[in-house]
Amino acid sequence: YRSGELFGITSVEAAFLTRDLGIRTIYDIRNEFETAAHPQPFLMDAKTVALVPNMERRRKDASKRLVAGVIDKYGEPEQRMRQNYRRYAHEYPLIGKALRSMAAEGTPALVHCVNGKDRTGVLCATLLRIAGFSDEFIMADYLRANETNARQIAEEEQRLGKGMAAEEHAILMSFLEARPSYLAAFFDEAETQYGSFKGFIERGLRLTPEQIDVLKFLIGS
Numbered sequence: 001y002r003s004g005e006l007f008g009i010t011s012v013e014a015a016f017l018t019r020d021l022g023i024r025t026i027y028d029i030r031n032e033f034e035t036a037a038h039p040q041p042f043l044m045d046a047k048t049v050a051l052v053p054n055m056e057r058r059r060k061d062a063s064k065r066l067v068a069g070v071i072d073k074y075g076e077p078e079q080r081m082r083q084n085y086r087r088y089a090h091e092y093p094l095i096g097k098a099l100r101s102m103a104a105e106g107t108p109a110l111v112h113c114v115n116g117k118d119r120t121g122v123l124c125a126t127l128l129r130i131a132g133f134s135d136e137f138i139m140a141d142y143l144r145a146n147e148t149n150a151r152q153i154a155e156e157e158q159r160l161g162k163g164m165a166a167e168e169h170a171i172l173m174s175f176l177e178a179r180p181s182y183l184a185a186f187f188d189e190a191e192t193q194y195g196s197f198k199g200f201i202e203r204g205l206r207l208t209p210e211q212i213d214v215l216k217f218l219i220g221s
Helices: 011-020 032-037 079-091 094-105 119-130 135-148 150-160 166-176 180-194 197-204 209-219
Strands: 025-028 047-050 109-112
Touching: 025 094, 079 119, 079 166, 079 180, 094 109, 094 119, 094 209, 109 119, 119 135, 119 180, 119 209, 135 150, 135 180, 150 166, 180 197
Parallel strands: 025 047, 025 109
Antiparallel strands: none
16 A cells, blocks of 8 residues: 555544554655654554655755746756656665565555655555556556645645746646656666666565565555
């Protein structure tokens, strides 16, 4: 399972995760500043594994970066985000660490970052591809974050987009939304770096055939 951050969930929602879905491990892949701002709640019967992304050592404030007169420094729409996704293939050893842990646990798990879109998106897309799902299914699952986050996207568009020119607004939306070219850039970089997706699994993620079998079983493939 994947989601956005769990900060502020109700007791009913928490019970749904652990009792109804049977989740026993939660993988929190937010950075230290994000977890400090919104601490992970305690869920009865579930443990949290914090996997801090290596690429985020500095605090980032979107409200200061994504504003009129500043955002256009990030290039054409989608350009900056494609670069970010390519870095995920190099700077996210946590993907392999999380998947190896899931295989060892052998129980339902939940992965989340802040919005469940980028970091969580590539991790879950990688898992689905390992499990043998089609590219079309994987992309549709990844893009579902736009539906889940529709209200938040609209609110941030209104808050951050004030005073922006049309070109700047297009760049802003490329940051707020999941886009097909982002996930494609991630997989392209992973395959380029390791020669193939199989190479990425074996040498990048360091998954054994036995671990892959467990992951396939857990995801129902």
